[in-house]
Amino acid sequence: MVAKEETVFVKRSTIVLVGAAGLILVFALASFLYTRQRASEIEELAAAADSPLERPHSQTLGSADAKVVLVEFFDPACETCRVFDPYVKAMLAEHPGRVRLVLRYAPFHQGSDTMVKILEAAALQGRFRATLQVMFDTQPEWASHHRPQPEKIWEFLPRAGVDLERIRRDMEEPRIREILEQDVADLRLLGVRKTPQFFVNGQPLTRFGREELRRMLAAEVAKQYPR
Amino acid sequence: MATPESTVDTDWTILFVCWLLVAASTLGSLFFSEVMELPPCSLCWMQRIFMFPLAIILLFALFPFDPGIVRYALPLAAIGGLVALYHLLLQVGFIPESAAPCREGVSCSEAQLALFGFVSIPMMSLLVFASVTGLLWSLKRRRSS
Numbered sequence: 001m002v003a004k005e006e007t008v009f010v011k012r013s014t015i016v017l018v019g020a021a022g023l024i025l026v027f028a029l030a031s032f033l034y035t036r037q038r039a040s041e042i043e044e045l046a047a048a049a050d051s052p053l054e055r056p057h058s059q060t061l062g063s064a065d066a067k068v069v070l071v072e073f074f075d076p077a078c079e080t081c082r083v084f085d086p087y088v089k090a091m092l093a094e095h096p097g098r099v100r101l102v103l104r105y106a107p108f109h110q111g112s113d114t115m116v117k118i119l120e121a122a123a124l125q126g127r128f129r130a131t132l133q134v135m136f137d138t139q140p141e142w143a144s145h146h147r148p149q150p151e152k153i154w155e156f157l158p159r160a161g162v163d164l165e166r167i168r169r170d171m172e173e174p175r176i177r178e179i180l181e182q183d184v185a186d187l188r189l190l191g192v193r194k195t196p197q198f199f200v201n202g203q204p205l206t207r208f209g210r211e212e213l214r215r216m217l218a219a220e221v222a223k224q225y226p227r
Numbered sequence: 228m229a230t231p232e233s234t235v236d237t238d239w240t241i242l243f244v245c246w247l248l249v250a251a252s253t254l255g256s257l258f259f260s261e262v263m264e265l266p267p268c269s270l271c272w273m274q275r276i277f278m279f280p281l282a283i284i285l286l287f288a289l290f291p292f293d294p295g296i297v298r299y300a301l302p303l304a305a306i307g308g309l310v311a312l313y314h315l316l317l318q319v320g321f322i323p324e325s326a327a328p329c330r331e332g333v334s335c336s337e338a339q340l341a342l343f344g345f346v347s348i349p350m351m352s353l354l355v356f357a358s359v360t361g362l363l364w365s366l367k368r369r370r371s372s
Contacts, residue, residue, distance in 0.1 A: 193264045
């Protein structure tokens, strides 16, 4: 009787193990195929003449003839974007003249579209970088998750050395609204759903992380600039 | 151990099939949200609340075989099925949009996915919840007779 019960147990656990392994295998295979499929779709989009990864209006940092383009979709209200900002700058410094950063907007949070408009209006005064720095520095004040207060940004903007009156006037320009709409259309097309999302020469960063991005960037630089 | 062994075997298999269906659905829903990055709407979350625990409690009821699980698993499957039915009716437009509990955030009435052109997420969810409810019900009947 005991021996029989043991056989039944062995038989049943085999069935369940095989079932579980099958399910996990299907899941892993589907994930792999789906990710590969998405990556090749994005590569195709990036290779097109009017690539959704970079637009003429996009804010860039670094040498215009750099062979490696790092595209970052970011949200001024996103904490991870704030944390990543100095890392990205340090990574650019690691490859002087070889990497160009393209900043795109992904206004996912409430009030983020106002921040984007302010940034673009500040760019007209040549104060994009300084304004973004102020936004990130004061982010906990105006972008608290349980109580977002985007209007509080106006208290901090003078630190960026911008003309506030001009910002208020310029941010409602149709040209700036078009930039915002274009970026939102592009992020939908590229399937950007989280921020920050990075693309290195058209390839999405699939496994998110600081070291992962550094490695991907270094590999692409080594590929584009062989010794 | 008065029950003939073959009956126990069939009963165990019924429970195993239930677990398999629920485990596959759990992984499937995780695939939609984590791999495809489709944000789950609030009704999807309701269905997940009734689906995910089934994947765990049914597995434990298989070793050793514990048909008493039906008492706890059946309500979960039945309620999950009702939520899925409501979601499906909302999506096909049988229930007017104004009655939708979730208009902020991710829309529940807008289908984000259509396999083969017509199979939506609540449809698959309803199919699984209904099958599991049916199987568990049949198990309950078999045990009581």
